[in-house]
Amino acid sequence: xxxxxxxxxxxxxxxxxEKRISKKKAAELFENEAPDSLEAGKFxxxxxxxxxxxxxxxxxxxxxxxxxxxxxxxxxxxLMYIKAALANIDKMFRSTFDEIVEKYVEKNFSRTFxxxxxxxxxxxxxxxxxxxxxxxxxxxxxxx
Numbered sequence: 541x542x543x544x545x546x547x548x549x550x551x552x553x554x555x556x557x558e559k560r561i562s563k564k565k566a567a568e569l570f571e572n573e574a575p576d577s578l579e580a581g582k583f584x585x586x587x588x589x590x591x592x593x594x595x596x597x598x599x600x601x602x603x604x605x606x607x608x609x610x611x612x613x614x615x616x617x618x619l620m621y622i623k624a625a626l627a628n629i630d631k632m633f634r635s636t637f638d639e640i641v642e643k644y645v646e647k648n649f650s651r652t653f654x655x656x657x658x659x660x661x662x663x664x665x666x667x668x669x670x671x672x673x674x675x676x677x678x679x680x681x682x683x684x
Contacts, residue, residue: 562593562659569593575663580671581634581643583626583652589667590653590660598655605654616651625650640668 569575569592578585591602604626609616617625629650632643644665651657666676 558594558597558656561596562656565593565596566659566663569663575667575670578667580668581632581640581664582630585667586647586652586660586664589663590656593660593663594656600654602653604652607654609651609654617649622650622652626652634668634672637669637673640665640672643668 587602594601633639
C-alpha cells in the first residue's frame with residue numbers, strides 16, 4: 541500500500557487528485573522555466589521532477605521503487621537491475637531524435653518510481669528534446 545499524504549477513500553478520488561495536482565505542478569515547472577536548469581537526460585533530473593510533481597501526494601515522491609511492479613501482464617525491470625539500468629540510461633546518447641526516443645523507451649521499461657513514472661518521464665523527455673533539438677512534444681496528440 542502506498543503512503544498518501546492525505547486521506548482519500550477511493551482509487552478514483554486518488555487518480556483525480558493526482559491528475560489535478562500534478563498538472564498544476566507541471567505548469568508551475570514550465571512557467572518558472574525549471575526544466576531549463578535541469579541536466580537533460582539524467583536520472584537526477586527525473587528524480588527532481590517526480591519529487592516536485594508528487595511530493596504533495598506521496599511520501600515516496602522522487603524515491604526509487606523498492607517493490608516489484610507490473611501493468612497488465614507486463615513486469616517492469618526487476619529491482620536488482622534498476623541501479624545498473626539507470627546508470628546505462630544516463631550514458632545513452634541523445635543527440636538525434638531517434639536516440640532521444642530510445643532513451644525514453646528504456647527509461648519507461650525501468651519504471652523507476654512506484655507511481656506516476658510516466659508523467660515525470662514525459663516532462664523529462666520534453667527537457668531533452670528542448671535542450672538537444674529545440675522542440676517539445678504535443679502530448680495532446682499522443683494517446684495512451
